[in-house]
Amino acid sequence: MTVTPGGIETGSAVRGDREADIGMLLRLLRPIFRTHWLRLAGGFIALVTVDFLQLIIPRFVKAAVDGLSAGTADTARLIQLSVSVCLVALVVAVLRFTWRYLIIGFSRILEKKLRDRLFDHLLRMDQPFFERWTIGDLMAHASNDLATVQMACGMGLVAAVDALVMSAAALGFMMAISLKLTLIALLPMPVLIVCTRILSGRLHHRFNLVQEQFSLLTEFARATLVSVRLIKAYTLERFQEGRFQRLGQAYVRSNLKVATIQGLLFPIATLVGNVGMLLLLYYGGALVIEGAISIGSFVAFVSYLYMLIWPMMAVGWVANLAQRGITSMRRIHRLLTQQPVVSTRPTVALPPAVVTAYACRRLSFTYGEAIRPALRDLNLEIGPGLVGMTGRTGSGKSTLCKLLLRMYPVADGMLYFRGEDVNRLAQADIRACIAYVGQEPVVFADTIAANIAFGRPEASMAEIEAAARAAAIDEDIRTFADGYQAVIGERGVKLSGGQRQRLALSRALLCDRPMLIIDDALSAIDVETEQQVLQGILAGLAGKSVLLISHRINVLRHAERIVVLDEGRIVAEGRHEDLLATPFYRVMADKQRNDA
Numbered sequence: 001m002t003v004t005p006g007g008i009e010t011g012s013a014v015r016g017d018r019e020a021d022i023g024m025l026l027r028l029l030r031p032i033f034r035t036h037w038l039r040l041a042g043g044f045i046a047l048v049t050v051d052f053l054q055l056i057i058p059r060f061v062k063a064a065v066d067g068l069s070a071g072t073a074d075t076a077r078l079i080q081l082s083v084s085v086c087l088v089a090l091v092v093a094v095l096r097f098t099w100r101y102l103i104i105g106f107s108r109i110l111e112k113k114l115r116d117r118l119f120d121h122l123l124r125m126d127q128p129f130f131e132r133w134t135i136g137d138l139m140a141h142a143s144n145d146l147a148t149v150q151m152a153c154g155m156g157l158v159a160a161v162d163a164l165v166m167s168a169a170a171l172g173f174m175m176a177i178s179l180k181l182t183l184i185a186l187l188p189m190p191v192l193i194v195c196t197r198i199l200s201g202r203l204h205h206r207f208n209l210v211q212e213q214f215s216l217l218t219e220f221a222r223a224t225l226v227s228v229r230l231i232k233a234y235t236l237e238r239f240q241e242g243r244f245q246r247l248g249q250a251y252v253r254s255n256l257k258v259a260t261i262q263g264l265l266f267p268i269a270t271l272v273g274n275v276g277m278l279l280l281l282y283y284g285g286a287l288v289i290e291g292a293i294s295i296g297s298f299v300a301f302v303s304y305l306y307m308l309i310w311p312m313m314a315v316g317w318v319a320n321l322a323q324r325g326i327t328s329m330r331r332i333h334r335l336l337t338q339q340p341v342v343s344t345r346p347t348v349a350l351p352p353a354v355v356t357a358y359a360c361r362r363l364s365f366t367y368g369e370a371i372r373p374a375l376r377d378l379n380l381e382i383g384p385g386l387v388g389m390t391g392r393t394g395s396g397k398s399t400l401c402k403l404l405l406r407m408y409p410v411a412d413g414m415l416y417f418r419g420e421d422v423n424r425l426a427q428a429d430i431r432a433c434i435a436y437v438g439q440e441p442v443v444f445a446d447t448i449a450a451n452i453a454f455g456r457p458e459a460s461m462a463e464i465e466a467a468a469r470a471a472a473i474d475e476d477i478r479t480f481a482d483g484y485q486a487v488i489g490e491r492g493v494k495l496s497g498g499q500r501q502r503l504a505l506s507r508a509l510l511c512d513r514p515m516l517i518i519d520d521a522l523s524a525i526d527v528e529t530e531q532q533v534l535q536g537i538l539a540g541l542a543g544k545s546v547l548l549i550s551h552r553i554n555v556l557r558h559a560e561r562i563v564v565l566d567e568g569r570i571v572a573e574g575r576h577e578d579l580l581a582t583p584f585y586r587v588m589a590d591k592q593r594n595d596a
């Protein structure tokens with residue numbers, strides 16, 4: 001089993017797109033900042049006010065200490081100062097809540113808007129895009145990168161503004177007391193900035209490793225649970241347990257490394273603060289003895305010095321947050337600037353239904369990195385009525401379906417829908433005319449009714465039941481205790497393979513679109529039910545075009561015309577009886593007759 005590591009770096013680097021500069025990134029964020037400027041302004045006003053109020057508290061303490069040492073402070077004065085400290089602390093508490101609510105709330109709004117944009121963008125991308133990017137890559141963008149940008153635009157901005165205001169104001173107050181003492185007390189601070197910068201860089205790296213380990217662990221658990229039946233069939237439980245345990249150990253090890261760095265960061269900050277305090281005690285004490293500063297000023301100075309420790313630490317932290325935020329924004333930007341390769345600029349409106357739904361004119365197609373074309377010089381008309389298609393595996397049948405569904409680009413003049421070159425039509429217009437049933441039925445963990453009504457959520461129960469009857473699954477559904485309201489488990493685990501296929505078919509029949517493409521989607525249905533299903537399809541055929549791909553002669557013989565593909569080319573075409581004279585079809589028919 002392959003586990004997707006969610007390696008955004010590797011995945012993106014391979015694609016080698018141009019890196020976005022800061023201006024491009026800001027352009028992406030600017031509209032969100034502009035819309036919420038009032039909220040941000042309110043938040044920062046509250047934040048700066050908190051900083052100033054915090055700086056006022058030591059002034060009250062200074063007044064009290066000076067009053068006490070000079071013998072001028074009486075009880076009333078002390079109560080007055082204490083009440084002032086309490087009131088300021090109360091306002092600080094309210095304003096702290098306010099800035100947190102406003103600014104961190106803003107960063108969550110920003111994250112949501114970016115996530116919505118990313119999601120919308122991904123839904124608009126085409127098949128070649130999803131072949132280049134793994135789901136692990138995309139999930140990593142949608143979780144880790146968005147979380148990093150949120151952190152940078154929330155706590156990062158707060159810490160930057162806070163550090164700036166707090167350090168400027170604390171330094172101002174300290175210098176007002178004594179310039180010399182300020183310079184002495186600040187001597188150890190650069191050590192703190194450098195240490196935080198280095199350690200938080202390492203912390204960031206370790207955090208990334210923790211996240212990577214975590215996504216490996218969760219992806220492994222997901223992949224194991226999804227294929228639990230296969231694992232049991234191959235008695236791989238022990239093997240999987242061992243791999244899971246090893247991944248778990250690696251995750252714990254990465255977390256311990258994070259804890260080590262975090263464990264170093266705070267003691268270093270305290271140590272540096274205490275060294276500053278030592279210098280302050282020595283030189284500040286001397287200044288008090290000389291009478292150059294009062295005891296109150298000395299006490300206030302101590303408070304300011306403590307207040308400086310956080311901003312000094314924040315400098316290194318903010319630099320790392322900003323760096324990480326920019327890297328993540330670049331990845332998001334790279335994803336948002338990917339464009340679908342299938343044309344999205346229609347020049348003409350969808351023509352009304354004509355006799356031929358689809359026409360291929362010397363249609364050739366080669367997958368991006370393939371050396372051999374999957375389809376070569378195909379000349380084919382589909383519709384109205386039932387066109388059958390068969391051919392060896394890998395002969396290009398599903399590729400043709402994908403082209404008809406406009407999942408891959410085709411050159412001009414090769415594919416016509418209702419007489420118009422598909423490159424001149426909107427993909428959505430073409431797709432809206434086609435109901436498609438793929439080889440692998442897609443079933444959601446929802447009720448049977450909701451699964452059938454996926455393409456037409458507004459359909460009535462009567463319509464849903466009629467579609468189920470046409471796909472010969474109505475009787476099976478009624479065997480469930482909750483009938484159409486039965487929840488069929490993740491990926492339809494409560495249904496058999498044949499039931500899943502018929503469910504997918506009923507979904508397509510309910511859509512009642514002019515064209516129906518069934519890509520080998522009846523393969524798991526028994527012969528008797530298969531005939532019922534075919535009757536259901538044939539009953540609704542009037543005026544429609546159906547392309548029915550199958551390896552079964554019994555299915556194909558109902559078609560008015562059968563096309564045989566081999567190595568991407570049409571090697572035979574005609575009615576069932578005519579084709580019996582051709583080698584591939586005759587061998588297939590003989591073999592299936594003998595098997596029966």
Ligand SMILES: Nc1ncnc2c1ncn2[C@@H]1O[C@H](COP(=O)(O)OP(=O)(O)OP(=O)(O)O)[C@@H](O)[C@H]1O
Nearest residue numbers: 131367370374391392393394395396397398399400
């Ligand atoms: N996404 C892809 N990228 C590159 N090559 C592909 C891709 N999908 C299919 N192919 C190749 O194109 C060729 C035709 O594949 P296709 O799936 O169309 O065959 P098919 O006739 O539908 O086979 P089957 O009967 O087994 O479903 C094969 O050689 C296959 O390996």
